Amino acid sequence: xxxxxxxxxxxxxxxxxxxxxxxxxxxxxxxxxxxxxxxxxxxxxxxxxxxxxxxxxxxxxxxxxxxxxxxxxxxxxxxxxxxxxxxxxxxxxxxxxxxxxxxxxxxxxxxxxxxxxxxxxxxxxxxxxxxxxxxxxxxxxxxxxxxxxxxxxxxxxxxxxxxxxxxxxxxxxxxxxxxxxxxxxxxxxxxxxxxxxxxxxxxxxxxxxxxxxxxxxxxxxxxxxxxxxxxxxxxxxxxxxxxxxxxxxxxxxxxxxxxxxxxxxxxxxxxxxxxxxxxxxxxxxxxxxxxxxxxxxxxxxxxxxxxxxxxxxxxxxxxxxxxxxxxxxxxxxxxxxxxxxxxxxxxxxxxxxxxxxxxxxxxxxxxxxxxxxxxxxxxxxxxxxxxxxxxxxxxxxxxxxxxxxxxxxxxxxxxxxxxxxxxxxxxxxxxxxxxxxxxxxxxxxxxxxxxxxxxxxxxxxxxxxxxxxxxxxxxxxxxxxxxxxxxxxxxxxxx
Amino acid sequence: xxxxxxxxxxxxxxxxxxxxxxxxxxxxxxxxxxxxxxxxxxxxxxxxxxxxxxxxxxxxxxxxxxxxxxxxxxxxxxxxxxxxxxxxxxxxxxxxxxxxxxxxxxxxxxxxxxxxxxxxxxxxxxxxxxxxxxxxxxxxxxxxxxxxxxxxxxxxxxxxxxxxxxxxxxxxxxx
Numbered sequence: 001x002x003x004x005x006x007x008x009x010x011x012x013x014x015x016x017x018x019x020x021x022x023x024x025x026x027x028x029x030x031x032x033x034x035x036x037x038x039x040x041x042x043x044x045x046x047x048x049x050x051x052x053x054x055x056x057x058x059x060x061x062x063x064x065x066x067x068x069x070x071x072x073x074x075x076x077x078x079x080x081x082x083x084x085x086x087x088x089x090x091x092x093x094x095x096x097x098x099x100x101x102x103x104x105x106x107x108x109x110x111x112x113x114x115x116x117x118x119x120x121x122x123x124x125x126x127x128x129x130x131x132x133x134x135x136x137x138x139x140x141x142x143x144x145x146x147x148x149x150x151x152x153x154x155x156x157x158x159x160x161x162x163x164x165x166x167x168x169x170x171x172x173x174x175x176x177x178x179x180x181x182x183x184x185x186x187x188x189x190x191x192x193x194x195x196x197x198x199x200x201x202x203x204x205x206x207x208x209x210x211x212x213x214x215x216x217x218x219x220x221x222x223x224x225x226x227x228x229x230x231x232x233x234x235x236x237x238x239x240x241x242x243x244x245x246x247x248x249x250x251x252x253x254x255x256x257x258x259x260x261x262x263x264x265x266x267x268x269x270x271x272x273x274x275x276x277x278x279x280x281x282x283x284x285x286x287x288x289x290x291x292x293x294x295x296x297x298x299x300x301x302x303x304x305x306x307x308x309x310x311x312x313x314x315x316x317x318x319x320x321x322x323x324x325x326x327x328x329x330x331x332x333x334x335x336x337x338x339x340x341x342x343x344x345x346x347x348x349x350x351x352x353x354x355x356x357x358x359x360x361x362x363x364x365x366x367x368x369x370x371x372x373x374x375x376x377x378x379x380x381x382x383x384x385x386x387x388x389x390x391x392x393x394x395x396x397x398x399x400x401x402x403x404x405x406x407x408x409x410x411x412x413x414x415x416x417x418x419x420x421x422x423x424x425x426x427x428x429x430x431x432x433x434x435x436x437x438x439x440x441x442x443x444x445x446x447x448x449x450x451x452x453x454x455x456x457x458x459x460x461x462x463x464x465x466x467x468x469x470x471x472x473x474x475x476x477x478x479x480x481x482x483x484x485x486x487x488x489x490x491x492x493x494x495x
Numbered sequence: 496x497x498x499x500x501x502x503x504x505x506x507x508x509x510x511x512x513x514x515x516x517x518x519x520x521x522x523x524x525x526x527x528x529x530x531x532x533x534x535x536x537x538x539x540x541x542x543x544x545x546x547x548x549x550x551x552x553x554x555x556x557x558x559x560x561x562x563x564x565x566x567x568x569x570x571x572x573x574x575x576x577x578x579x580x581x582x583x584x585x586x587x588x589x590x591x592x593x594x595x596x597x598x599x600x601x602x603x604x605x606x607x608x609x610x611x612x613x614x615x616x617x618x619x620x621x622x623x624x625x626x627x628x629x630x631x632x633x634x635x636x637x638x639x640x641x642x643x644x645x646x647x648x649x650x651x652x653x654x655x656x657x658x659x660x661x662x663x664x665x666x667x668x669x670x
Contacts, residue, residue: 060648238626353597354623356650360554360561361538378537384598384623384648412566415538417554424567454567462502463522464549468542469500469560469571470509470520471531472553476498476573479511 003029004321007082007106011036011075012050014086015065016375017391018297019046022084025313034078036071038064040385046375052078061385065089068096072103082106082320084313088387091296092119108320110274110295117270118293122164122202128290131269133262136281136289138204140164149185152203153178161185163192164200171195172239174206207289209441211282212236213248214294215263216304218315219273220325227260228304228312229334234440235429237352242422242445243429244300245339246307249400249438259288266293275301275316284441299342299392302373306338306396337400339407341426343374343414344388348425349454356382360418365410369396369403372414382419390421400438404430428452499574506574538563591639593630593656599623601647606656610638618656619643630655 009032012019019035023046026033034052037044038061047053054074058064065071066089075083083100085091091109094116100107109115118124122140129135139151142164152159152175161184163171171191173184185201193199216228232248233241248256263278270293277298279291301312310332319325345355359380364372374391376382382390393410397403411427429435432448445452457465470476499506512519518530529544538552552563558573602620606612612632619630619641639659643649 350597353651354599356598358556360556361552361563363536363538363552384600384650415552415563417538417552417561417563417568418556420568420570427566457503462507463525463527464542464544465562465564465569465571466500466502466507466509466522467520467527467529467544468531468540468549468551468553468562468564469502469573470498470511470522471518471529471542472540472555472560473500473558473573475575476509476511479498 004031004317004323007031007317007321009034009078009080010082010084010108010317011054011071011078011080011105012046012084012086013065013071014084014089014091015041015044015046015386016389017046017373018086018299018375020049020375021373022086022313023049025311025317028311029314029317031317034080036065036074040383044375044380045377054078062089068093068099072099072105075100075105076103080105082108082317084108084316085296087296087299092294094119106320108274108316110272110276114270114272114276115295118276118295120164121162121166121292122200124292125290127270128266131266133266134287134289136205136207138202140200140202142200142202148203149181152185153181155203155205158206158208159203160206161188161201161203163188163196163198164202165196165198166192171201175203207281207283209284209443210234211248211441212241212279212291213251213259213282213288214277214279214298215260216298216301216312217263217267217272217276217278218310218312218319218325218327219267219276220319221273221322222324224325225264225267225272226325226327226329226332227264228308228310228332230256230259231300231303232440233300234442235435235444236442237445241300241342242426243339243341243435244303245337245400245403246303247334247337249440255286255288262288262290266290274319275312299389300340302371302392302394303338303340306369306371306394307334307336308332309335336396336398337403338394338396339400339403339430340392340394341407341411341430342389342422343391343393343416343426344422345382345390345419346388346422347420348422348452352422354384354388355420356384357419358382359416361415362417363413363415364391365393365413367406367410367413369406370410371395372410376416390416390419393426401436404436424454425452501572501574502569591636591658592654593618593633593658595621595649595651595653595655596628597623598650599628599648601643601645601649601655602627603645604641604643606638606641608638608640612636612638612658621649621655632658634658 012022012035023033033050035050036056037047037053040061056064090096094112097107097112137155141148158176161173173188175184188201189199211234215230219225230248231246233244235243277294280288281291282288346352347355362378371394376390395403395406408430411423414423510521532541540551542549554561560571562569599621602622604619605617614634616632636658639657642654
């Protein structure tokens, strides 16, 4: 029977690894699970793991997952009493959260007001600044469009032009001199309009060689706000996180304490409840600035779970049901170190272009301290219909060095054949001396581009690969047995 | 010429060599003692080559072999007799068709069939994930066919634009 009063059945409004991960938490809690599934994902591990798979339709698979009305109708039809949005899609859509609650279904997430406040980059910065926390110097176009360029210039270069409604690096422009400014503003505005249907933009100081540090927040409906420590997510490519870890390397306890306290302060000021993440830019001089708050479960939440032993999805569900958090801040004592790597369908040897193809073989890594959050299985076809994230490899070690070693081994033992992935590239990042030394910053990937490229194969390696291919080729093997002795003695054989 | 396998863009001659009692093959003229044994888990194999044993995962689809070895994945294609004949007959391989360099979506089409275009001219803008890429004409010519429309999705290698060849390209230069 369910261990969460009032929640008997949850509809998961997501797909892939996160849908599977939520389904597993529901099973542990004894709650019935259902998920919306597009035909493209029929037979996927998430679709098979839930008690009920409900087909959704749309012009595109993504459109189906963004169809709020259809999803709420399904929730009603199947009698779900709560909905988990996962991340992405409708997870940070305040009108959707409101509509879910208006339909009498519990929204497993923060209040629509908190989503709305933190979802707007300008409003959230204003809020955080008024609450007394530092921000990078910035200028918003809305205040006075006619003077925007001038005000942006006075911030000083380099600066960043961003979409107010944005996220995930979309529509972001780095400007290094006044001569680039006008063009960058135009470009950012058109991208903002295209991605977010909202052309408001703002400019802010771009911190050179910054680190991305974020704090996991867990808050209940009774005013208790806890932090579950920080994560360093500095290893990014084009503003997309690739490697995340906790604790943040090369950070002293004083700085760690101040960042976590500030995150709790911001969440408290916002009256936040459920799981959320406060993101900061950490400058090389140790100064840190509020970046944004993500009002949902993060992709990288497992590293926090590995060191704290707390299941964030279970906590999310309990909080949504109104159960007070049983934990106290001083009971949360992270142990060891954890790293996550995002396995994506992309080809690092071809400028990271998205890769597609059938998954012919999927062999997850195993071993002590290894966790594989995947939503893929052999027989599935990887297409460009969805995000390229295939799975996450997560490890836990007694210390960072052990975690790195375990991750390198896990990545090299992760076998995904048929669709190119970035597994070997991730292994090279983990194997880099600067990573081992904790010298991480958001420019890590561009500044180590050459060392991270695939090393060329030796002639002996090439021969080994060709031999394996030839000996697994049916035609070739048949010819081996068909070669007559006299021809073989010549040493070469022609068709 | 023998049996070719394409790897990293290059054809490699790999020949079966029969010898009683053990598997042998020659790669680019060098002989190897090599045998492949299936392992216990799906895709797992053990390759014995010149006295070494290597644990390798292999998956095959048609003529393409995916080889996972020492943490890296390699794609090796067997070039069958038909493909060899096709390559011999048409070494250029259809250069007047602009193919999608990666899977993605068409953002905007800038030309129509019959338009004269010059080398470097924007034909269309495509998007893969967050990356926009301009597809430009590689040479002067006339657009024969635009194979996609704005909003269409396509896979790597799909035809995007066909350029008409021959005397049409002269008109392109005048335009």
